Amino acid sequence: MNCPHTAAAPAGRSTGAVVIDPMVQDLDGETARLRDAGVLARIDLLGVPAWTVTRHAEARRLLLDQRLVKDIDAWELWRSGVVTRAWPLIGMIDAGRSMFTVDGAEHRRLRTKTSQALTPRRLEAIRPAIEEFTEELLGQLEAGRDENGVVDLKAVFAQPLPMKVVGMLMGVDESQHAMLTRQYKAFFSMLTPQDERLALLAELDVFYAELVRERTARPADDLTSALILAEEGGEPLTEEEVVGNLKAMVAAGHETTIGLVLNAVRALLSHPDQLRMVLDGEADWDAVIEETLRWDTPTTHLLMRFATEDITVGDEVIREGEGVVISYRAIGRDIEQHGPDADAFDITRPTRNRHMTFGHGPHICPGAALSRVEAATALPALFGRFPGLRLAVPDEEITKLPVMTQNDMAAFPVLLD
């Protein structure tokens, strides 16, 4: 396996830990093993031990527990120098000061403007732009077919759409979109050597800091400019905080919605009876979106929170200083929450809206409504334009990228008619 860090496991493997496969060769098998390992399971992340929560109810409770924090300095393995910047997943945790890494009152201060800009009401204003991007990309799908009529729905549609949307929102010029897509692909891939990953993160920091300086000099009608401007009577965010929020928004907005759109298309194509129901108007697109979010979560594991005190969960104790991952894929398949057929994709499932894929509590995804608008625009437009859409290869041949935290397909080749 092309993963040198595993060989140099800094803390050794705790016995019985579920080893999370960096190559993502069997996501369903791994999800089942996690569930079987308990409500709170020990996992091994490239040689680094952590806990993960595999059940809906306990995850919900822990996501509201103030004894779990996102500050990496609360992590014993980090403080003691066992985990360093050489660990390939460090960029998921040590990502600079932003709403993603801070808790409490400071977190509210960092997050308010972003969440206010992304309410369903505010998003109505950008819906026409999302529709326009969708139309443009549908045209590119048609134009992008090879001599056999095959086109990659990921590269030509599902990937550029969220990039265009988050780019517009944050004020990132179109000319930079391809660079960002390339950089984030390398960031998430476990095949990228760690020195390259650290270098690209540094390049991205420079890119975002330049954008923030540009908007400070010449504010525009975008969320980056809004983040720079002080609240009335309030403390303005520092440059580091604006940069942190900007990069969190671009990374999250770009990466996760790709999964939502592609996973929904894949689920429908492999469940043609359910696709029929939607196309015949017997079920709505919102049902497809929510069931996809539950069944095939864009985020498989979210890294990481740290215990500031011992926390008891069932008969296990998370010790002060230990790290806790939230395994959203396992949580979406929780039998207690969704019934014995939780592993089945069923858009008529009564609990389809009762998933926790966007998280819970203070850090709940501020872009949830945005991703729903994107999917609710993209999916009906895609199947409306190409009702005969189908996979160009057998479903089993679709492979996942070697990404440990996101549910990321390598490509999704389709035929349009």
Ligand code: STR
């Ligand atoms: C990527 C690297 C970076 O510069 C900033 C962030 C902060 C937000 C993170 C993002 C990360 C990785 C993907 C995340 C996103 C928030 C939501 C998204 C974890 C670490 C999800 O997958 C849910």
